[in-house]
Structure formats: structure tokens, C-alpha cells
Amino acid sequence: MKIVFLMLFLTGIMVEMGLFNRVSFIAKPLVSISRLPAISASTFVISFGSVLAANTMTARLAKEGHLSDRGAFLSALMNTVPAYFRELFTYQLAFVLPVMGPIVGGMYAIIFFATGVIKLLIVVILGRKCLFEEPMVLEGSIKLSSKTNILEAAKGSLRGEIPIFLRMAGIFFITTFSVLYLDEMGVLASLDAASIAHIFQVPPETIVPLTVFVASPKAGMTLLGPMVQNGSLSEVEALIVLMLGSMFMLPFIALRSQIPNYTSIFGMRMGISLVATSTFISVMVRLTVLFLLMMAT
Secondary structure: OHHHHHHHHHHHHHHHOOOHHHOHHHOHHHHHHOOOOOOHHHHHHHHOOOHHHHHHHHHHHHHOOOOOHHHHHHHHHHOOHHHHHHHHHHHHHHHHHHHHHHHHHHHHHHHHHHHHHHHHHHHHHHHHHHOOOOHHHHOOOOOOOOOOOHHHHHHHHHHHHHHHHHHHHHHHHHHHHHHHHHHHOOOOOOOOOHHHHHHOOOOHHHHHHHHHHHHOHHHHHHHHHHHHHOOOOOHHHHHHHHHHHHHHHHHHHHHHHHHHHHHHHHOHHHHHHHHHHHHHHHHHHHHHHHHHHHHHO
């Protein structure tokens, strides 16, 4: 949590000094199309480096009245998009493609990238529909006072970030304790992916990689890769396993890490809504691909 506090503190200083406003012009066309407030361009740019920092700034702007609830929700959802573009190079092309091969790895990377594009399109559509009646928020005339004195900026950062950090630490502790308790009681272990795998008629030898994938995608792909390379598993079957594994993995990730982070920043109602919406979109994309693959076999 020390690193989290340091990140929040430094982000707060940069916000107080108005440093992010100088580079927000990069995302202003996208924000304009989405009918989001102009200030959302700054948070979107920040999210390329840190989604946590971007969401913290979004929550702070909402608290100060610069963003409506709808604007904050859509801004936070848009903040998740850059991670898909960043991980396309740092994860998909660097790990998935070499391990799974050009066909399976390439298709998985395309599906992953498409999820980010779909989320972005949803933000644009919802923004144009839901924010149409918020002219004062959409004018983009918000002017944030910037402090040139770093000591004043540090004081302002502490005033704004300490309450968020304390709430984050408390909720993170409670949620982590609950997840560990459920795991100790065997509740999470009882959610076995094997029974679902039988429904989709994947080969029996993929049950272990599928189960491992839910806990660790890299480990699961490491087991699946050789099966594809030696011909014991077809490309379509491998993609089916990856889609199934992703559908199981995403809710676990949401429960373990995303819910504590988002609820501590945005509160329970908006935090859970954001995680549920983002997870639902990702799962539906994979479910759609899964059905298309099943129809092809």
C-alpha cells in the first residue's frame, strides 16, 4: 500500500500543478465525440500510464463537482481502454503469440484488442445518448486552478488523496479478507471449470490447462501451446479453451482485485457498477466468439 499511496500523492501533485492539462489535447477529439467533459481528456491520457491514477483523478473531479455521476462513470470506463492497447505489445505480442503460435495467438490478440475497441465504442454511444442533456458539463469550459508552488501542490494533494487512500485501504482489507475466507472454506475451489468444459465438448486433455488458465493465464497457455504445436489440439479447439478460460478468469480477477480498487475510489455503488459493466462487456465478447467457434466445428 506504500506504493499506492506514493502514486496517489504524486498524481495529486501533478493534478494540483495542472501538468496533465498540458497534454490533454491528445485525447480531446475522442472526448468531444463522446460528449464527455473536456477534463476527461486528462484522465484518459493518465490512464495510459496508470488506470489507478486516472480513476483517482476522475473520482476527485467528480467530488469537486467538475464531473457528473454519468460523466464520471463513462470517463472511468474509458480509462480502462488504454490498457488493451498497451498490453497488445507488452503481453499479447510478447508472450501469447510466441507461446500459442501465429494463428491461435494472433486470433487471441485480435479478440483482446477488439474488446478494448468495443468498450470505447460503447462509451461513445452511451456518452452521446446519456450526456446529451448535460450542456453545462459538456461545454468543456472547466478551468482548474493550478498551483506553481510545489509545497502548496503537495498540501492540496494530501488533502485530496488521504481520504481516498484510507477508504481504499479499508475496503481492500475487507474484500481481500472475504476472498481469502471464501477460498479457505473451499467455495471458490468448488467452482470447477471442468463441468462447463464437458458441455462445450473440449478434449479431456485440455481440462488441466483450462483449470490452470483460470488461476494463471500464462501457465495455462504454456500447457496449451505444445498441444497445438504437436497437433494433438486443433487451432479451433485451442481457441475454445482460451475463451472458456477467459470467461472463468475475468470474474475471479474482478472479485480479487478490481472490486477493492474501484469501490475504494468511487464508492460501493459506482465501483461495483463499473466492474460489473467492464467484466460483462469482456465476457460477452468472449462468449460471442465462443459460440461462433462452436458453430464452425
